[in-house]
Amino acid sequence: MSEVMRSPKVYDVCIIGSGAAGGTAAKVLTEGGLNVVMLEAGPALNPEKDYKEHVWPYELPHRGVGVGGKYRNELNGEFLAPNGFWDIEGEPYTPAPGSRFRWFRSRIVGGRTNHWGRIALRYAPVDFKSRSNDGMGDDWPLSYEDVAPYYDKVESYIGVFGTKENIASAPDGVFLPPPVPRCTETIVKKACDKLNVTCIPSRLAILTKPLNGRPACHYCAQCGRGCISASNFSSSQVMLPKAQATGRFTLITDAMAREVVVNGEGKAQAVLYIDKITRSEKQVHAKAFMVAASACESARLLLNSKSKLFPDGLANSSGVVGRYLTDSVGSDATGYFPQLENMPPHNHDGVGGMHMYMPWWKFNRKNDFPRGYHIEFGGGRSMPGVGEFEDLCDTVEGYGPALKQRCRKSYGAYIGFDGRGEMIPNENSYCELDPNTVDQWGIPVLRFHWQWGENEIKMAKDMQETFRAIVEEAGGIFQSKAKPDGERPYGIADGGVIIHEIGTARMGNNPKTSVLNQYCQAHDVKNLFVTDGAAFVSNADKNPTLTIMALSWRASDYLMDQAKKGSL
Amino acid sequence: MSSQDISRTDTSKKDISRRDILKTLGMGAMAGSVLSMIPAQAAEFAHHMILAEKAASPAAAYTPKFLRPQQYKTLQALCQAIIPPDSDSGGAIEAGAPEFIDLLSSENPDYQLKLGGGLMWLDETCTDRYGKAHLEIDPAQQKEILDLIAYRKNALTDPSLSQGIDFFSFLRTMTADAFFTSEIGIKYLGYIGNTYVTEFKGCPPVPGV
Numbered sequence: 001m002s003e004v005m006r007s008p009k010v011y012d013v014c015i016i017g018s019g020a021a022g023g024t025a026a027k028v029l030t031e032g033g034l035n036v037v038m039l040e041a042g043p044a045l046n047p048e049k050d051y052k053e054h055v056w057p058y059e060l061p062h063r064g065v066g067v068g069g070k071y072r073n074e075l076n077g078e079f080l081a082p083n084g085f086w087d088i089e090g091e092p093y094t095p096a097p098g099s100r101f102r103w104f105r106s107r108i109v110g111g112r113t114n115h116w117g118r119i120a121l122r123y124a125p126v127d128f129k130s131r132s133n134d135g136m137g138d139d140w141p142l143s144y145e146d147v148a149p150y151y152d153k154v155e156s157y158i159g160v161f162g163t164k165e166n167i168a169s170a171p172d173g174v175f176l177p178p179p180v181p182r183c184t185e186t187i188v189k190k191a192c193d194k195l196n197v198t199c200i201p202s203r204l205a206i207l208t209k210p211l212n213g214r215p216a217c218h219y220c221a222q223c224g225r226g227c228i229s230a231s232n233f234s235s236s237q238v239m240l241p242k243a244q245a246t247g248r249f250t251l252i253t254d255a256m257a258r259e260v261v262v263n264g265e266g267k268a269q270a271v272l273y274i275d276k277i278t279r280s281e282k283q284v285h286a287k288a289f290m291v292a293a294s295a296c297e298s299a300r301l302l303l304n305s306k307s308k309l310f311p312d313g314l315a316n317s318s319g320v321v322g323r324y325l326t327d328s329v330g331s332d333a334t335g336y337f338p339q340l341e342n343m344p345p346h347n348h349d350g351v352g353g354m355h356m357y358m359p360w361w362k363f364n365r366k367n368d369f370p371r372g373y374h375i376e377f378g379g380g381r382s383m384p385g386v387g388e389f390e391d392l393c394d395t396v397e398g399y400g401p402a403l404k405q406r407c408r409k410s411y412g413a414y415i416g417f418d419g420r421g422e423m424i425p426n427e428n429s430y431c432e433l434d435p436n437t438v439d440q441w442g443i444p445v446l447r448f449h450w451q452w453g454e455n456e457i458k459m460a461k462d463m464q465e466t467f468r469a470i471v472e473e474a475g476g477i478f479q480s481k482a483k484p485d486g487e488r489p490y491g492i493a494d495g496g497v498i499i500h501e502i503g504t505a506r507m508g509n510n511p512k513t514s515v516l517n518q519y520c521q522a523h524d525v526k527n528l529f530v531t532d533g534a535a536f537v538s539n540a541d542k543n544p545t546l547t548i549m550a551l552s553w554r555a556s557d558y559l560m561d562q563a564k565k566g567s568l
Numbered sequence: 569m570s571s572q573d574i575s576r577t578d579t580s581k582k583d584i585s586r587r588d589i590l591k592t593l594g595m596g597a598m599a600g601s602v603l604s605m606i607p608a609q610a611a612e613f614a615h616h617m618i619l620a621e622k623a624a625s626p627a628a629a630y631t632p633k634f635l636r637p638q639q640y641k642t643l644q645a646l647c648q649a650i651i652p653p654d655s656d657s658g659g660a661i662e663a664g665a666p667e668f669i670d671l672l673s674s675e676n677p678d679y680q681l682k683l684g685g686g687l688m689w690l691d692e693t694c695t696d697r698y699g700k701a702h703l704e705i706d707p708a709q710q711k712e713i714l715d716l717i718a719y720r721k722n723a724l725t726d727p728s729l730s731q732g733i734d735f736f737s738f739l740r741t742m743t744a745d746a747f748f749t750s751e752i753g754i755k756y757l758g759y760i761g762n763t764y765v766t767e768f769k770g771c772p773p774v775p776g777v
Contacts, residue, residue: 054762057749058664061671064749068676180770183777219768221761339776345758346772347765383762384754386745393740397719399650404756407744411757 011037011250013559014271014286016257016301019111020545021292021532021552023235024154026243028556034563035248037284039255039273041293042083042107045114045236050082051226057385065386072386081115081226081234083108090440094447100487101448102496103296109253110236111294112499113545115224117353118204118232119376120160120546122151122171126363127540134370136455137424140537141509141518144171150550158233158549159211162203169372170200170359176208178355179219182348184380184415185356187337191474197466198361202376205233205546206351214238221382223352232352252284258443260289260305260314260528268314268528274441288527288559288568292552295533296325296431299504300446302515302530303433315505315522315530320515322431322446324503326539329373329421329452330493331460333480335471340380340413348381348412360541369458373421373541375466381412391479417470419463422541425503426453429495450495460490500544502533520555527568531555630667633674639687642703643669646736649714650743656756663750665743672742686735690717693732 012034015022022038029036057063064077071077074086084106093103106112125144131137148171155174162175178201181189192199206223207216217231230237243249254276261283263269270285291298299322305314313321360372389407396406423429428451433444464482471478482491495501508514511523520535522528531552533544562568632640644666653659660666673679691701694713698705702713716722717732718740747753771777 056751056754056762058751058754061668063668063746065672065745069672069679070676179768183771183774186771187777216766218764218766220763343774343777344772345760347760347763347769349761349763350768381759381761384748384757384759386749388748389744390741393744394737397737397740399714399718399736399740400652401654403740403744404651404654404747407748408757411748411759 008270008283008285011035011284011286012563013037013288013290014039014284015290015292016271017041017111017291017293017297017532018109018240018251019106019235019292019294019532020113020548022290023110023113023239023243024549024552025290025292025531025556026249027239028553029560030243030246030248032556032560033248034560035250036243037250037252037286038243039257039271039284040107040109040111040251040253041256041276041297042109042253044251044253045082045109047226047228047237051228052079052081053222053225053228054220055079055225057383063386069386076115076224077386079222079225081224084112084115091445092437092439093445094434094437096447096449099448099450100494101450102494103446103448103501104496104499105294105297108236109240109251110234113233113235114226116545117376117543118206118223118351119353119357119543120155120158120173120203120205120233121359121374121542122173123147123540123542123547124169124171126168127538127542130371130538130540136370137538138506138508138513141507141514146518147547147550147554150554151546153553154546154549157212158205158238159207159209159214160203160205160546161201161208163201165200165359167198167200167359167361169361169363170374173203175203176211178202179208179217179350181355182350182380183340183343184337184348184378185354187339187474188377188415188470189356191470192358195469195473196361197358197375197470199356199358202354202357204351204353206353207231208351217351219347219350221349221352225352227352255282256441256443257293257301258304258441260291260301262305262307262309262314262525266309266525268525274443276441279441288563289529290552290555290559291528291530291534292532295502295504295536296446298530298532298534299431300433300443302505304444310524315515315524315528317524318512318515320506320513322504323427324425324506324537325430325448325450325495325501326423326425326503327495328498328500328539328541328543329423329456329459329463330418330498331463331482331491332416332418332493333464333467333471333478333482333491334379334414334416335467335474335476335478336410337413337415337471337474337476339475341409343381343412346381349383354378368462369455371422371424371455371459371541373419373459373463375463376418376420377415379412379415384411415471415476417467419460419467420498420500420541420543421456421459421463423456423539424453425538426451431504448495452492452495457489457492460492464490500533500539502536502539502544505530505534506537507535508537519558520551521558521562526562529555529559630664630670632667632670634670634680634684635673635687638703639684640666640670642687642690642701643683645703645710646714646739647743647746649710650740651747651753658752660743660747663747663753665746665750668746669739669742682735682738686732686738689731689735 015038018040128140256274261270303313358375434447505515507516647660647665651660694702717736723730
């Protein structure tokens with residue numbers, strides 16, 4: 001048992017997690033005058049030491065794939081901004097029998113915002129009211145109009161480039177000018193125009209002009225490695241410095257939250273956490289708590305916070321915590337474009353992500369499936385990496401001058417396409433505490449149940465057909481490993497792989513079927529908020545980060561308002 | 569400010585303290601408004617200094633960690649056969665392919681089996697066919713055996729080649745990995761980038777694009 005602390009320091013708010021949700025709340029709450037303490041399960045971030053920006057693969061003995069080549073076929077391997085892992089030693093998660101689920105976690109200040117794709121898309125009005133529209137899933141307890149002012153605030157502060165397009169499925173925002181297209185994007189755009197597939201400048205949280213003291217992008221295409229000039233958005237470099245500057249912000253790193261403790265009246269009063277450095281348990285007291293540890297980690301903390309008043313976990317009288325888990329539907333394919341073989345060498349880098357994308361364009365038609373998807377694409381003459389010619393080598397075989405020249409000829413001639421679609425929550429996809437397993441800190445771990453529904457499979461099929469149409473229209477050769485059947489029909493990625501897992505403490509008007517109200521405040525515990533992706537009711541085809549920040553900002557404003565009224 | 573390749577920027581500007589700049593940049597992550605005081609030139613300079621520093625650390629001569637010296641020589645010969653030097657660039661040895669493959673294998677039991685076992689298979693097969701290990705047979709014989717194990721279809725007519733074909737496929741991929749991520753390999757491909765530019769110019773005019 002932890003020591004009883006006599007008259008401990010009591011902060012106004014304790015935030016658990018330092019990523020998109022936690023960082024936004026820290027900025028808003030401290031600037032609003034509150035004293036905030038933040039727990040982060042990982043270490044501090046030191047861009048000078050930790051970032052691999054501008055490092056060439058040959059400057060690393062393992063060329064980026066790590067000891068024994070363990071990062072081969074993984075995101076960016078050794079180049080990745082630090083501490084993002086599919087597997088963390090000593091901190092497992094388990095699949096339920098018959099389920100496949102991958103859980104990407106970042107234990108470091110800034111969390112997953114250090115290396116995310118910076119894709120910053122607003123939910124559309126219909127995304128908040130999808131049940132009213134097609135009878136599936138549930139409506140959110142708020143509307144686009146409620147969130148729009150917060151999208152404005154977030155975009156104005158973090159900086160997002162894009163263009164006004166007036167597309168119903170992809171609302172416009174406050175935009176910086178977009179970068180010009182690369183050759184690959186020009187080719188695809190032309191084909192999309194012929195096919196009536198909408199293809200527009202993408203919307204990424206990267207500065208194309210200086211903003212709020214941060215310099216503009218220098219176009220090295222390495223956002224995923226972390227940006228030493230903070231020209232892209234990360235919580236660690238853009239949100240937390242603002243909180244720090246107020247003098248009202250305390251950051252505790254290497255602090256793994258174990259349990260939120262309630263007092264006799266059922267209000268949260270402290271968080272017990274493991275200090276990973278000393279391997280000892282500590283606690284921090286506050287008047288209000290904001291859980292922002294990432295959707296599944298937040299659900300885990302609530303489920304592990306059992307007490308006499310909350311025997312099934314904190315704020316879980318509905319039994320909904322951990323349920324309604326969704327990820328984006330993902331499927332991919334590649335095109336080989338002979339017209340790119342003879343490109344003159346030129347700087348193709350651009351920003352660290354796509355300059356163009358295809359928002360959902362079939363929203364006013366009758367489709368085989370409800371909801372929609374968008375398409376991300378990229379390729380061309382980017383920095384070569386390990387694995388670049390693996391498929392080609394396997395195909396052409398041989399060796400010697402012919403192989404060498406063939407690799408050069410094909411370099412930059414590939415464009416990859418990724419669909420990102422909406423999954424509708426189902427009762428077979430959820431997380432719960434594994435009754436048999438704890439992590440190295442003694443904390444029960446999550447067990448994941450996962451099943452794609454029929455709609456998602458149909459969507460993946462439609463993605464593959466669209467990729468093929470675009471590639472062939474553009475004069476390319478279509479290449480896809482997707483098969484209609486098997487474990488991954490139409491190439492649908494396993495649950496969690498797209499890293500858009502959300503919904504595990506969803507908001508709603510009915511306390512019997514939801515955990516939070518529309519301000520991310522727990523129905524059961526007034527001074528407890530969950531402001532990360534756990535709060536989402538649906539998982540529209542929009543990457544969730546921008547909406548997480550907007551909802552966290554809105555929740556923070558509400559918290560301050562309630563605190564002033566003495567209602568917490 | 570120019571948009572020139574920072575790797576070619578004059579390195580004599582060392583009167584600007586690298587430490588000061590990096591310290592300030594690093595503090596920007598936690599200390600707030602400091603970042604706003606950093607001119608873009610300083611950021612560019614910081615990038616450049618990091619690059620220059622990394623380039624300056626000399627690569628020590630590589631001592632094989634997994635293979636025995638004779639096996640390592642065979643590996644070198646095979647790598648060089650897969651990606652040979654030509655008038656446009658050096659080959660796989662200059663690109664560091666043998667050390668990359670040996671290093672990764674020393675850390676990975678699967679690779680140890682593939683590489684170590686594959687080299688043994690090759691020498692045994694060469695001894696069966698030509699009476700000597702691979703390095704000792706004449707170039708025409710070396711070409712003959714490589715032509716056999718470089719194509720999967722050869723296993724259809726001679727199934728005894730299949731293990732050698734798997735081995736060579738592994739080696740081909742690893743050699744390509746190493747060559748095309750090396751300084752000379754990247755230059756050979758014509759990749760231009762990994763730099764600091766103030767404006768992204770997009771696609772140059774090309775017919776059909």
